[in-house]
Amino acid sequence: MIKKSEITKQILTNSGWYPGRKIDIKRTVDFLESKGYKLFPCVVDMLSEFGGLNCSFTRPNGDRDSFYIVPEEAYGDYYEKEDFIEIELRINEQIIAIGEARDSNMIMFMSESGKVFGEMGYCLVKFGDDIFDALETLCLVLPGEEIK
Secondary structure (H helix, E strand, O other): OOOOOHHHHHHHHHOOOOOOOOOOOHHHHHHHHHOOOOOOHHHHHHHHHHOOOEEEEEOOOOOEEEEEOOHHHHHOOOOOHHHHHHHHHHHOOOEEEEEEEOOOOEEEEEEOOOOEEEEEOOEEEEEEOOHHHHHHHHHOOOOOEEEO
């Protein structure tokens, strides 16, 4: 359940989310398992409610922004599980790529504990301690917490 701002709720609703949403994620689970992942319960829960969403919106300054929760698109033909080991070492947790954020400029990850991160180059940002905090950070275009 979204527990944050009306702006966040509106962006998600406009993108196809609704209270109680629960989609079939078998294809996504199969894809992630084919990449060598054993899915964390928090990722399964998050994908069931928010998987497949592609959120596009206007920032307060008038610029466009977007994020999506589609692991298959985040990995594309470019990435494998091994490509993200350095991030796991930095945060001391296993992660799974779940989408892209900041108008497709950052890969988005969820950790085993449910924290959500974004990474671009060597810049690593924590969007939130759970998916709900992360959605608020993304929808309100908050900076997140930089991870050194």
